[in-house]
Amino acid sequence: MNTFTSEKLAEVKAKNPNEPEFHQAVEEVLESLELVLEKHPEYRTAKIVERMVEPERVIMFRVPWTDDKGQIHVNRGFRIEMSSAIGPYKGGLRFHPSVNLGILKFLAFEQVYKNSLTTLPMGGGKGGSDFDPKGKSDAEVMRFCQSFMSELFRHIGPDTDVPAGDIGVGGREIGYLFGQYKRLRNEFTGVLTGKGLHWGGSLIRPEATGYGAVYFAAEMLTTRKEELKGKTCLVSGSGNVAQYTIEKILQLGGKAVTVSDSSGYVYDEEGIDAKKLQFVMDLKNVRRGRVSEYAEKFKGAKFTPVDHKLGYNPLWNHKAHCAFPSATQNEINGTDADNLLKNGVYVVSEGANMPTTIDGIRKFLDNKILYAPGKAANAGGVATSGLEMAQNSQRLSWPREKVDQHLHGIMKSIHRACVETSERFGTPGNYVNGANIAGFLKVADAMMDQGVV
Numbered sequence: 001m002n003t004f005t006s007e008k009l010a011e012v013k014a015k016n017p018n019e020p021e022f023h024q025a026v027e028e029v030l031e032s033l034e035l036v037l038e039k040h041p042e043y044r045t046a047k048i049v050e051r052m053v054e055p056e057r058v059i060m061f062r063v064p065w066t067d068d069k070g071q072i073h074v075n076r077g078f079r080i081e082m083s084s085a086i087g088p089y090k091g092g093l094r095f096h097p098s099v100n101l102g103i104l105k106f107l108a109f110e111q112v113y114k115n116s117l118t119t120l121p122m123g124g125g126k127g128g129s130d131f132d133p134k135g136k137s138d139a140e141v142m143r144f145c146q147s148f149m150s151e152l153f154r155h156i157g158p159d160t161d162v163p164a165g166d167i168g169v170g171g172r173e174i175g176y177l178f179g180q181y182k183r184l185r186n187e188f189t190g191v192l193t194g195k196g197l198h199w200g201g202s203l204i205r206p207e208a209t210g211y212g213a214v215y216f217a218a219e220m221l222t223t224r225k226e227e228l229k230g231k232t233c234l235v236s237g238s239g240n241v242a243q244y245t246i247e248k249i250l251q252l253g254g255k256a257v258t259v260s261d262s263s264g265y266v267y268d269e270e271g272i273d274a275k276k277l278q279f280v281m282d283l284k285n286v287r288r289g290r291v292s293e294y295a296e297k298f299k300g301a302k303f304t305p306v307d308h309k310l311g312y313n314p315l316w317n318h319k320a321h322c323a324f325p326s327a328t329q330n331e332i333n334g335t336d337a338d339n340l341l342k343n344g345v346y347v348v349s350e351g352a353n354m355p356t357t358i359d360g361i362r363k364f365l366d367n368k369i370l371y372a373p374g375k376a377a378n379a380g381g382v383a384t385s386g387l388e389m390a391q392n393s394q395r396l397s398w399p400r401e402k403v404d405q406h407l408h409g410i411m412k413s414i415h416r417a418c419v420e421t422s423e424r425f426g427t428p429g430n431y432v433n434g435a436n437i438a439g440f441l442k443v444a445d446a447m448m449d450q451g452v453v
Contacts, residue, residue: 365430
C-alpha cells in the first residue's frame with residue numbers, strides 16, 4: 001500500500017474507531033484504487049476518496065415495540081445513505097443481533113460499488129436493526145416492523161432511498177414494512193423492493209442473488225473454456241441466497257454438497273438434489289428449523305455442529321471444485337482459504353457480502369484462482385431490485401423469462417466490465433481490481449460532474 005492510501009486508511013480508522021468491518025472494506029478497495037489514482041491525479045485533487053468513505057447521511061433511531069406478553073422492548077434502527085451520485089440510495093435492511101453502525105457502514109460502502117457495476121442508476125445505502133426475528137411470532141415481527149417504519153418513512157421514497165431485504169428481512173418483513181409505509185404516506189409507490197408478486201413485486205427477485213452468483217461463476221469458467229456441469233460445489237448458508245445458489249447449480253449440471261446455519265453445517269456427499277433442496281426450503285422458510293434436521297431426514301448426510309475454538313470452518317475443508325460462500329461476512333479466513341486451495345477449489349463466487357477476510361483474498365489472488373468478490377458476484381440481487389423499480393414505475397409485471405434474461409445479461413455485463421478493467425489497469429484475471437476500479441470510476445466521474453457536494 002503506497003503512502004497516499006496508507007494515510008487515507010489511517011484517517012478512516014481514526015474517524016471511525018471500533019468498526020473493523022468498515023476498515024476492512026475500505027482497505028480492500030483502496031489497495032485496488034492505487035492503480036487508478038496514479039494515472040488520474042484529478043481524483044485525488046477533488047478528494048473523491050475522502051468523500052466516498054464518508055456517508056452522505058447517517059440516520060439512527062430507537063425502535064420501541066411490545067411483545068405478545070405486553071412487555072416493552074427497545075431496539076436500535078439505522079439507515080446509512082452512503083452515496084447518491086448515480087441514483088437514489090439502494091440497499092437492504094438487515095435485522096440481526098450483530099447489526100451495528102460499523103457493519104452497516106461496510107455494507108453501504110460495498111453497495112455503492114456493487115450498484116455501480118449493475119449498469120443501473122442506483123446509489124448505495126444500507127440499514128437495519130439489532131432486532132432478532134428468530135423465535136418471534138408474526139404479530140411481534142409486525143409490531144416491530146411498524147415501529148421501525150414509523151421513523152424510517154421520513155427518510156425514504158421511490159426517488160430518494162429504496163430499501164430492500166437482507167439477512168432477517170424476507171417477504172414477511174417487507175410486507176409489514178410496506179403496509180406501514182403506505183398507511184403513513186397514503187400512497188402506493190415502489191419504495192421497497194422484494195415485495196409480494198401480487199402487490200408490486202418482481203418474479204426472480206427472491207432467486208436473483210443466488211442465481212447471479214452462479215451465473216458469474218459460469219462466466220469465469222468460460223475464460224478457461226470450462227463449464228459448471230459436473231463440478232462439485234461447497235455452499236454455506238441456508239437462507240435465500242444459499243437456496244437459490246443450489247437451485248441454479250443443479251440447473252447448470254453441478255452438484256452442491258453442503259448447507260449450513262449458525263448451529264453448524266451438513267455435508268451430503270451424494271449431493272443436494274431437487275427433493276432435498278425442497279426440504280431445506282420448507283425447513284428454513286416455513287418451519288424456521290435448524291439444518292441438523294436435514295441429516296436426520298436423509299441417510300448419508302452428516303451434521304457437524306459449530307465449534308468456535310477451531311479457528312476455521314470445516315465446511316470449507318472438503319474436496320470440491322467451486323465454493324459459494326453465501327452466509328455472512330468474514331466466514332472464510334486465511335486457514336479456510338488454505339483448506340479450499342488444498343482440496344482443489346479453484347472457483348470462488350461470493351454470494352454473501354465480504355465473506356472472505358483480506359488474508360483469504362490475498363491467498364486466492366496469489367494462487368490465481370477464479371475469485372469473484374461479492375460486489376461483483378452477488379450484484380444480481382440488487383440488479384433485480386432495480387428491475388423491480390422499473391416495473392413499478394411502468395405499472396407492469398414482466399414474465400419470469402424476461403426478468404431472468406435481464407439478470408443473466410447484467411451478470412455477463414458485470415463480468416465483462418471486471419475482465420476488461422482488470423486488463424486495462426495491468427492486472428488481467430484479477431476480479432477484485434476489476435470490480436473495485438470499474439465500480440469506482442462510474443461513481444467518481446459522476447461526482448466530478450456534480451461538483452463539491
